[in-house]
Amino acid sequence: MAGKMSVIDIAEALIACPSVTPATGLVFDCLEGMLAPLGFTCHRFVEGEAPDGPVENMFAIRKGPAGTPHFAFAGHLDVVPPGDGWTSAPFAPERRGSGKAELLYGRGAVDMKGSIAAMVAAVADIPSEAGTLSFIITGDEEGPARYGTIALMDRMRELGEIPDLCLVGEPTSVNRLGDMMKIGRRGSLSVWLAVEGVQGHVAYPHLADNPCPKLVAMLAELDGLVLDEGTDWFQPSNLEITDIDVGNPTTNIIPAAARARVSIRFNDLHTGDGLVAMVTQIAQKHGGTARGIVSGEPFLTSPGAFSQVIASAVEAETGIVPEASTSGGTSDARFLKDFCPVIEFGLNNATMHKRDEAVATADLAALVRIYRRIAEAALATQAT
Ligand SMILES: [Zn+2]
Structure with missing residues (x-):
């Protein structure tokens, strides 16, 4: 037929x-x-x-x-x-x-x-x-x-x-x-980042633990990473911040938690697991946690x-x-x-x-x- x-x-x-x-x-x-x-x-x-x-x-x-x-x-x-x-x-x-x-x-x-x-x-x-x-x-x-x-x-x-x-x-x-x-x-992975703090009144910061500065510092370090310079066949690996979420509608509360997400497209100089480990280490350095999902290796x-x-x-x-x-x-x-x-x-x-x-x-x-x-x-x- x-x-x-x-x-x-x-x-x-x-x-x-x-x-x-x-x-x-x-x-x-x-x-x-x-x-x-x-x-x-x-x-x-x-x-x-x-x-x-x-x-x-x-x-x-x-x-x-x-x-x-x-x-x-x-x-x-x-x-x-x-x-x-x-x-x-x-x-x-x-x-x-x-x-x-x-x-x-x-x-x-x-x-x-x-x-x-x-x-x-x-x-x-x-x-x-x-x-x-x-x-x-x-x-x-x-x-x-x-x-x-x-x-x-x-x-x-x-x-x-x-x-x-x-x-x-x-x-x-x-x-x-x-x-x-x-x-x-390229390979692809997403990482969910979180910093837990202690909620409180902005006028009494010593009674609270603000997660926002920690998340900001974490994201600044991640955004500044140079993962590599590219290869003969691949463009450089790249990390993008795709979401920042504190969800705080008030002006006078220090929030209890701050979250963010990054997405990494990576070449064959890296593995997904290796990158998740690296991001996790940076997250922990800033008092946070990271959970990565690799959707594809290069x-x-x-x-x-x-x-x-x-x-x-x-x-x-x-x-x-x-x-x-x-x-x-x-x-x-x-x-x-x-x-x-x-x-x-x-x-x-x-x-x-x-x-x-x-x-x-x-x-x-x-x-x-x-x-x-x-x-x-x-x-x-x-x-x-
Ligand atoms: Zn198709």
Whole structure:
């Protein structure tokens, strides 16, 4: 079936299945219905409970001859809520414009059902003798990712199917298709800071213990930190104060407690735990406490054979060489890096998460050709 479907047909079918995060059911039925006829065995399972679940995940694999390499495409079928003000219904795909200016509108058009459609259309033309191909598809990327790619990776370990290379199809292009790939991402963590004091009357400060000056001194020291100067591939790590909260409506009370929150985006010179320990030490020095949550460690796939495969494929189809970037937020590549080298490449990200999200249908067609080249070259590269 999918062999006869165009990438636009596939993208429209996926967009027509509402799948606000966390996603289950229909949209996975739709994808399985296209991959199974191409020879893929689809392992589907549902994890978790409300509010972060239930989440559906699918690992689909078509094995090549014994001993051939394994190339994986990874992505997500969940989407962010559409919000209001769309020109056409967000889950009723609609094409407007013509020729090179034709756009396909719908929630997920670029992030990232359009990209998954391009993966499906790309593998339809690759013979199974070329090697093992798989799809690592979660319904929980836009949410907390508790029951998503981590659970998928556990299932793949149980099955003994670990890829040699992995491409994540997040929308990485900025101004035109092909101008950027992501070879890494910074890590991310948040720290909740608190100073407990003793409440009292401002006229009798000796009877109270004001937490505010301690918190101010703590934040000043944290804000003044130089975490590093950056690396060849990463910008400097950065700490931002994101919240200061004393919650004191009066003018004559010394408050009992003061709280703040900082967010750190960090490169591969640090680990999340190491940074939490450092912030905790500073907090304690100023009489406070710290509680950190690491939402992602950094990853880097150093420029080399795999990034060259992607750059060559992109250049062959678009005429431009993608910049190798580590900018932006986190992605599921932060988990997949534990399996194998992983790089992200996909559509233009200008309309992602916005109303009237849209993809140029010409870009979809080009992305099919790029993904096919990448998969074929990755299988050939690993085979030698
Ligand atoms: Zn995405």
